Amino acid sequence: MNSIKPSLPRKALSRFLMISSVLATGLLLYGCGGGNSVIKQASNVNADASIKAAWVVVGANNQAIARVVTSELSCPKIRNGSVYFPMTLRAAAGTIPQRKTASDAVDSKPSVFPLTACEYSIPAGTSSLTVGSFSLPLPKANPQRIVIVADTGCRMKKADQAWQACNDGDAWPFPEIAKTAAAMKPDLVLHIGDYHYRENVCPDDIAGCKGSPWGYGWDVWQADLFKPAAPLMAAAPWVVVRGNHEECRRAGQGWFRFLDTQPYDAKRSCDNAANDDIANYTEPYAVAIGNDTQVIVFDTSKVGKKAIPNTSEVFLKYQAQFKTVNQLAAKPGVHSIFTNHHPILGFVPVPGKAPLPGNPILQEVMQSVNPTAYYPAGVTTAIHGHVHDFQAISFATNHPATFVSGNGGDDVDVNFADPFPTNASPAPGVIVDKFSHTSAFGFMVMDRQADGTWAYKAYTRKGLLLTTCLQNGNKINCDKTGYLAPN
Template sequence: MDAIAQQQQRKPVIKNFGFALTITLSVLVAACGGSDSNIDAGVKAAWVTVGSNNQAIVRVITTDASCPEVHDGYSYTAMTLRAAAGTVTQRPTASAAVDSKPSAFPVTACEYKVPADSSGVSVGSRSLPLPKKSPQRIVVLADTGCRLKKADNAWQACDDNDSWPFPEIASAAAAMKPDLVLHIGDYHYRENACPADIAGCKDSPWGYGWDAWQADLFKPAAPLMAAAPWVMVRGNHEECARAGQGWFRFLDTQALDPKRSCDDPANDAAGNLSDPYAVAVGADTQVIVFDSAKAGRAALATNDPQFIAYQAQFQAVNRLAAKAGVNSIFTNHHPILGFAPIAGAPPAPGNMALQSVMQSVNPTAFYPAGVKTAIHGHVHDFQAINFSSNHPATFVSGNGGDNLDVNFADPFPVNTNPAPGAIVDKISHTSSFGFMVMDRQSNGNWAYKAYTRKGLLLTTCVQNGNQISCDKTGYLAPN
């Protein structure tokens, strides 16, 4: 069939995304590099992420050696190669060398920066959702991967939906039709080979290459990636000695820099830091994204290079949060004014390394005044904390799939606070699998809702400035 005959047979298809009309023209196939079916055969994941300056970026992972074209309105545009297929020489990791292996990436990573005036994009037959100017619903989740870790003798049953429910959670969240997804880090947990005598994870992909990334994130998250664009926050499992190579190939929103790829451990000091940035969520709200992947636990000395680097970044957060009339939501992986449960003991306070730096920038409040809410992961439970002191409401939504932490004591221990001067008023919490949803309210504030893994509502917390009021406090029993 020649190009003219193909053009006559394949007419424009108009698809309504609610916020824009996407016009996909599958024409002139021979000139444009192949049919949709040929493109679809190679594509293993396709989604939209949002980075600095609200830049929407189409990302595609394909088994083809070359990148596919994007249909943007009436035009075809070649995607840019982000990372070619290849295997990276084995580097030192968080595991012993005998329990590690080279990271194999037999896939091509491609990207396309979407123009601000784009009406819609598609790759092959996949239509991809673009950011809305004023999102009304945001899904929040974190710590979603399946834990395979020899050092902890932790072998989560990745093949058992009850033990690892992230696929169920992703489907339940997608069914809520979000306008945006906010993942607060720790996408990848399959670090070591599952022992052959453990049926629940036997033969699971492991290590830091594509097969483990596909199993932990891209395959189970596919419905949620098709539902809405994502804002991606980096977790400690994506630091350079762990899954940092895949983080930079696939998820980081900056241009891929070989010196910040985590391939060479000599460059880890640079690879483990990223500048904070803000993503506008309508005219009155922004999400500030902060990379705390390499944050330790103990307070840092002021002459520590990490202290100096983080201090400059928290000063940048102050500048980002200084927009008049804008509610800033601070996001990073490690809870700063949250808690970590300890079996048989009072809960541990928030991350002291980050607290020590933040106190040097904002001595009593930790955060700048423009930050009204903070959202974290890392601790594998749900927490909603309101303070009687002048500190922003804090949420932890780290119950997205990985092994859960123990519950806090109920009632929560009195006079237990996450940092000096941060006085807890009320806390709602549960150690059960689930996710959080933010719904925009008519007054410009947000309602934060905790859901079970099946999408059943646990509690609703309504925001007023830097305060929240939850309709249920204390322990939230899963339905």
């Protein structure tokens, strides 16, 4: 029997047979009704494998922005309804050379961002938005429930010999807080600053934080914010306020890559210390929450603790910005909630001593613009972080009700004395009427009432209600005053 020789070379024949086998398998799947679904599933798997986080932030003029970080060099497409749109590059992956930081050079290192940051401005009227298999939350025109957190990261700071047990859910409860708050189904999340705390390497002999990432790169941002906050980022869009931990000598690089709502710019990236005087200051803006309420976002990331001359550059910058606040708060019939990280008419607890008043620099600047009230008339509420406790203060004088919600995860401060000193004042000319407080870990919730006003509620980390404060004008009345026991 004569053998039949192939008309193709052996290697070509082998390649032909392999391709034929693959095509046959694909046709078989397609014939079973699975062809398109297999392709789509593979695409989603690939997208999910590369996308490490996806979330929505809301900026000036209520512009909602979808953000993702991906291990791919190019940005993914995002699905708006049934149509796919390309996301735009915000910041490319890269390693930023070591710059001067708040720590000694030996305790610092270059910031490594191995992921690409991408964004997409969400058009008004969008009904659904997905990227990969991530379904992104969309802003509501009239939010009914707002979760408020601040100071959420895990502290690792050599200068203070502060080594929080980041590996212990009891010692660092932000993951629990985020999960508890997400279960309350908020329409919006308001974070009042200090997302990042793991600045220096944990010593080998401290088990609570041993092996934790440190520095200012993506790995710390993932550990301090994006991984623990994932349930809360999936639940609602975020309004983000910058804290002092996000100033340029600290975690400012990640702040601008991931959270800041303005267009990304090299001079406003904190990569080059020569531009810090630009990047450490952001113009205030307002976010409407319904027709009758707005949140004014103010950046005090670089404010210090001591009074400064009223002719200094910093004073004049803040003064101009507070004049902008006056303009933002001048909308008739709109209740303005002023948010910044550092308490202005709040208190700072000191172990065994009288409490300290609010930030003196901000008070002096604000008095130069609004001599007696500190705030413009349109501001009836102020919300802060920075001090690691909860405070709800109503004043006998004509000043806006003040809340501090800095108990979101970082080491909490000591409790204030109970009863609270009757002669304590947070600022000249300001008289306290009612004061509720605790240093238990937790968060706040704003719930819109039937009459359109807001109820401000303080919760423990596990969702136990501590107090409810109802507002009338710039006064609040909490159902519990003094020290709030977390039992």
